[in-house]
Amino acid sequence: xxxLLPSALAIAAVTCIALIAAHFIARDRPVAEPLPTARFVPxxxxxxxxxxxxxxxxxxxxxxxxxxAAIGLGIAGPxxxxxxxxxxRIVLVDRSRSVLSLADARDILRAAGAADVVIAFDSAARTxxxxxxxxxxxxKTGATGSLSAALAAASAAATSLASGADSIELALxxxxxxxxLDAATPAIRAAWPGRIRLMRLRPKTASVVSPSALExxxxxxDPVVAGLSLLPRELGASVRVVRGRLTAADSVWGRxxxxxxxxxxxxxxxxxWPARPNLDAIGGVTSATGAIVARLPRLWSVSGxxxxxxxxxxxxxxxRTLGAGCIRDVAxxxxxxxxxxxxxxxxxxxRALLAPCGGARAxxxxxxxxxxxxxxxxxxxxxxxxxxxxxxxxxxxPWLLALGAALLLVELALxxxxxxxG
Amino acid sequence: MAxxxxxxxxxxxxxxxxxxxxWPARRAVSSVLPGAHHSTLRGTSAEFTxxxxxxxxxxxxxxxxxxxxxxxxxxxxLANDRAVLPTTIVxxxxxSMAFPVTTRDKWRLAQELTIGLAAVAHADGxxxxxxxxxxxGKTAILPPRTRRDVVAEIARVVLAGxxxxxxxxxxxxxxxxxxxxVLVSDLLGDEEESLRAxxxxxxxxxxxxxxxxxxxxxxxxxxxxxxxxxxxxxxVQRMLVEATRREYEERFASWRADxxxxxxxxxxxYTEVITDEPAPRAVRRIAAAGER
Numbered sequence: 001x002x003x004l005l006p007s008a009l010a011i012a013a014v015t016c017i018a019l020i021a022a023h024f025i026a027r028d029r030p031v032a033e034p035l036p037t038a039r040f041v042p043x044x045x046x047x048x049x050x051x052x053x054x055x056x057x058x059x060x061x062x063x064x065x066x067x068x069a070a071i072g073l074g075i076a077g078p079x080x081x082x083x084x085x086x087x088x089r090i091v092l093v094d095r096s097r098s099v100l101s102l103a104d105a106r107d108i109l110r111a112a113g114a115a116d117v118v119i120a121f122d123s124a125a126r127t128x129x130x131x132x133x134x135x136x137x138x139x140k141t142g143a144t145g146s147l148s149a150a151l152a153a154a155s156a157a158a159t160s161l162a163s164g165a166d167s168i169e170l171a172l173x174x175x176x177x178x179x180x181l182d183a184a185t186p187a188i189r190a191a192w193p194g195r196i197r198l199m200r201l202r203p204k205t206a207s208v209v210s211p212s213a214l215e216x217x218x219x220x221x222d223p224v225v226a227g228l229s230l231l232p233r234e235l236g237a238s239v240r241v242v243r244g245r246l247t248a249a250d251s252v253w254g255r256x257x258x259x260x261x262x263x264x265x266x267x268x269x270x271x272x273w274p275a276r277p278n279l280d281a282i283g284g285v286t287s288a289t290g291a292i293v294a295r296l297p298r299l300w301s302v303s304g305x306x307x308x309x310x311x312x313x314x315x316x317x318x319x320r321t322l323g324a325g326c327i328r329d330v331a332x333x334x335x336x337x338x339x340x341x342x343x344x345x346x347x348x349x350x351r352a353l354l355a356p357c358g359g360a361r362a363x364x365x366x367x368x369x370x371x372x373x374x375x376x377x378x379x380x381x382x383x384x385x386x387x388x389x390x391x392x393x394x395x396x397x398p399w400l401l402a403l404g405a406a407l408l409l410v411e412l413a414l415x416x417x418x419x420x421x422g
Numbered sequence: 423m424a425x426x427x428x429x430x431x432x433x434x435x436x437x438x439x440x441x442x443x444x445w446p447a448r449r450a451v452s453s454v455l456p457g458a459h460h461s462t463l464r465g466t467s468a469e470f471t472x473x474x475x476x477x478x479x480x481x482x483x484x485x486x487x488x489x490x491x492x493x494x495x496x497x498x499x500l501a502n503d504r505a506v507l508p509t510t511i512v513x514x515x516x517x518s519m520a521f522p523v524t525t526r527d528k529w530r531l532a533q534e535l536t537i538g539l540a541a542v543a544h545a546d547g548x549x550x551x552x553x554x555x556x557x558x559g560k561t562a563i564l565p566p567r568t569r570r571d572v573v574a575e576i577a578r579v580v581l582a583g584x585x586x587x588x589x590x591x592x593x594x595x596x597x598x599x600x601x602x603x604v605l606v607s608d609l610l611g612d613e614e615e616s617l618r619a620x621x622x623x624x625x626x627x628x629x630x631x632x633x634x635x636x637x638x639x640x641x642x643x644x645x646x647x648x649x650x651x652x653x654x655x656x657x658v659q660r661m662l663v664e665a666t667r668r669e670y671e672e673r674f675a676s677w678r679a680d681x682x683x684x685x686x687x688x689x690x691x692y693t694e695v696i697t698d699e700p701a702p703r704a705v706r707r708i709a710a711a712g713e714r
Contacts (some may be wrong), residue, residue: 032659035650036610037640040673042658230654 002384004394012072021140023061059412071197074400077393079163088116088165090154095138095146096176098123098363100202108199111133117157121145125153129341141378142324144358146182147172147374151188153223155386162386169380170196175203176371177363187373190407194381196374203386204363214354215240223334224264225395227341237356242269246327255323259359264330273300273331289355290348291330295338300331307352308332317353326357375376433577436534437541439702444476445542445709446627451601457547473497495598507629508566509543510600512537512591513554513580514607515659517653518586522635528637528696532606533580534701535633535708539604540576542709548602552576553594554583561593566600588654595619604708605632609681611654621688631691633708634681636664638698640674643667674697 003009035041040062099295109118118135122143128135150172158168170192174180189196213232216225222243238259242250243266254261265271276298284293289309298310304318307328317330330353334341359401447459476485476496482484484498513536518531518660536552549566550573564579590612595603596619603623605616607671609632620630643650643662652658678694685692691711695704 029532030647030649030661032649032651033522034521035640035643035662035676036608036637036664037670038652038655038658038660039610039655040670041662042666042669042673044666089464103434123435297559299608356425 002079002387004079004387007281008072008076012076016073018070019061019064023057025401027172029285033266037261057418060411060418063411063414064408065167066260067404067411070400070407071404074109074394074404075399078396078400079387079394083327083415086165087167087169087373088158088161088383089101089169089171090117090119091171092125092154093120093128093135094122094150094172094201095120095140095182097140097358098175098177098203099140099144099205100175102140104201106135106138108173108201109394116148116161119150119151119153119157120353121153123149123396125149129152142358145174145177145181147174147176148182148184148188150174151185153194155188155192156383158383158386162383165383167380168194168383168386170194171199172196175363176366177199177203178366179284179363181366181370181402186373191375192381193385195376195378198371198375200365203365209251214240217243218239219243221267221336223338223341224266227322227346230342231347231350231354237354239354241354244307251327253324254327257324258356259321259325259383260354261322261325261327262330262353264332264335264353268299271329273302273329275299275302282310282312285309285316285349286311287317287321287341287349287352289351290345292340292345292349297333298331299333301327303330304329307355308349321357328353343422346377393406431539433534436701437573440538440542441513441545443547443706443709445539445540445548449604450507451507452627457504459505459507459546459548463505463506464502470498471502473502489638494635506548506568507543507546507602508549508551509540509602509604510551510553510563510566510598511539511576511604511606512594512598513552513556513583514605514611515583515585516588516591516608516611517586518608518610519635521653522639526585527639528608529585530633531695531697531699531701532633532635532703533583533697535606535635535704536580537573537577538595538701538705539606539633539708541573542705543602544573550576551600552579553598554580555587555589559587559589563594563597568625576606581711591616592619595623598623603627603628605629606635607632608635617688617690619684620685620690622699624689629691630689631708631711632685632693633704634678634694634695636678636694638696641671641696643670 065316091109093102093109095102095105099105109183117143120123120128122140123146124142125146128138152169157219158170161168176198194319214228215238216228219225224243225241228241238256239356240250240253240259240260241262241264243264245265246261246263248265250261253259263271268275279297281297281298283295284290284291285296285308296310297401298314298316302315302318304320306317307319308315308317308330310316316332319326319328340346365371445498449530450460451457452461472542473486473489474497476498479497486497486499489495489497512665513532519532520526540550540552547568549568551564551566553561553563555561556618562579562583564576588611589609590613591605594613595605595616603620605620607616609616620632624630645664645667648662660666682692682694691708693704693708
């Protein structure tokens with residue numbers, strides 16, 4: 001048996017002790033004592049009380065204690081687990097780009113037996129219908145995996161399972177690559193009150209990553225081309241940078257897997273992007289890999305998944321999916337007379353623009369310490385940790401509260417009758 | 423009937439303490455029996471008082487013949503007679519006398535006063551008797567007598583008495599014919615009627631004493647919350663707390679002063695006796711209060 005609000009039991013116990021103490025020091029009307037000169041005592045209505053140290057009114061005390069106990073138990077909310085010892089199972093299945101093959105995941109899931117909840121995740125988590133069909137229909141995506149999103153979804157699923165189980169087992173079917181971890185992952189993992197069963201999948205390896213290649217326009221006087229040419233060639237993808245208008249050939253090329261088409265117009269005539277309502281200049285732009293601090297004009301508004309932002313947060317470069325590849329629109333115009341592209345900050349900034357679709361890949365498996373921390377030690381997560389006071393109820397509570405109210409009524413009647421008799 | 427040895431022994435000290443105490447009458451008594459008190463009658467005793475001219479009807483034997491020979495006038499010798507003063511002591515046996523409940527000091531002191539006053543009166547040669555309700559609730563009246571064992575008999579009757587009930591004293595007082603009436607009571611019963619009865623007794627030539635017995639606990643009740651119940655009137659229950667204590671004391675003192683004033687104004691020798699006063703001293707005060 002568990003309790004929704006165990007502190008109510010302690011409060012009820014303290015109240016009972018106080019009741020007993022109050023009955024020990026009960027104040028009552030003093031017993032009449034003969035005084036022949038009583039007639040000289042002023043005849044006034046005085047409600048004097050005397051104290052006694054004997055336990056008095058045992059029936060009233062019993063009724064009061066019973067009422068307090070019933071109300072305390074009702075508020076504490078006893079929950080008798082219908083499935084004592086039952087373990088609910090939640091399975092997190094990684095279908096991100098870090099996974100080499102989902103066939104391994106299907107095999108593991110079938111071998112592990114039935115699960116109550118199956119959650120497939122990449123950058124987001126989605127609960128699947130439990131069953132073989134759902135597992136078979138699982139598809140791999142090209143998105144980056146996020147263990148934080150998966151663990152958060154597991155906690156949400158555990159909350160719904162908690163009322164029908166004593167413990168919750170969490171299984172993680174994933175290669176657990178480095179890119180699936182983020183700064184929030186340790187904190188979210190720490191919020192899971194139990195160990196996690198890790199079932200490792202084979203990760204993608206460097207051999208299956210697309211060969212790196214960077215195609216730049218043949219314009220030696222273009223400052224952007226000059227700057228990008230200084231970048232190392234280990235980009236992890238085939239990148240084509242277009243400074244003019246995009247052609248159909250460019251689009252066809254960009255649709256292929258592993259291809260990144262970077263559309264970085266050199267002038268307003270090289271694109272049809274919508275112009276900003278107010279043309280202005282800003283002091284910097286930043287990406288995940290670096291920042292440029294310079295006076296940069298802002299000509300266009302671009303929309304998509306932001307991979308670079310102006311200093312005020314507005315997207316400066318966005319990525320859009322194009323077939324199996326992607327296209328990146330970079331709305332950063334560099335003054336041809338400036339040498340900013342030749343400096344190290346530009347190279348750092350540009351590295352994110354030339355990264356594979358979906359960002360840089362880091363398929364290397366997490367280190368052993370991270371895996372140990374992720375798996376954790378100790379028992380499975382107790383279901384009571386997921387039972388919130390707001391959404392949990394006890395079927396005994398109304399009956400116990402009704403019993404307490406009835407006992408209080410009986411106590412009231414008994415007290416009144418004893419007062420009448422007295 | 424002699425008192426029980428234990429009772430006699432317990433009152434032996436009291437009788438010793440009051441030995442030698444005299445209880446003179448407050449005025450000349452009209453009794454014809456010779457005794458220790460001045461009589462209203464003039465007789466032939468050896469205690470010469472005055473001469474008076476012979477009048478027709480006087481006994482010729484009382485003529486002073488020597489004076490007649492010297493003055494040629496017939497005078498008779500007058501002398502004050504001495505007479506006894508029959509005394510009856512009325513002991514209040516109402517429930518209020520059994521206070522405090524644990525020690526019954528009021529009842530004990532009233533018993534001692536009754537026996538002590540009886541012994542003093544008997545020592546003066548006066549007939550002495552007692553009247554009280556006996557244990558069965560009936561009024562026991564022991565008429566005034568002078569025989570030797572009357573004090574012991576009074577002690578036996580008094581010791582057999584048991585305070586209880588709320589029977590009025592007035593019928594007893596009206597039924598008594600003694601020249602000296604002594605009331606030992608707390609006057610918490612039919613005080614007004616008792617005073618009227620005693621006043622009638624005084625008007626008819628008798629004298630009256632009252633020993634007003636008061637318990638120390640009545641003057642100074644316990645300093646705690648007390649639901650005071652009148653033992654003779656159970657329906658009177660009042661809360662005595664610190665806030666009402668002062669008013670209680672003032673009311674009680676005022677009532678005592680009023681009682682003393684009214685009884686004294688009626689010609690009664692009134693003596694207030696507190697339970698912490700030794701009985702022999704109280705007996706002496708009562709006896710002395712009667713002197714004029």
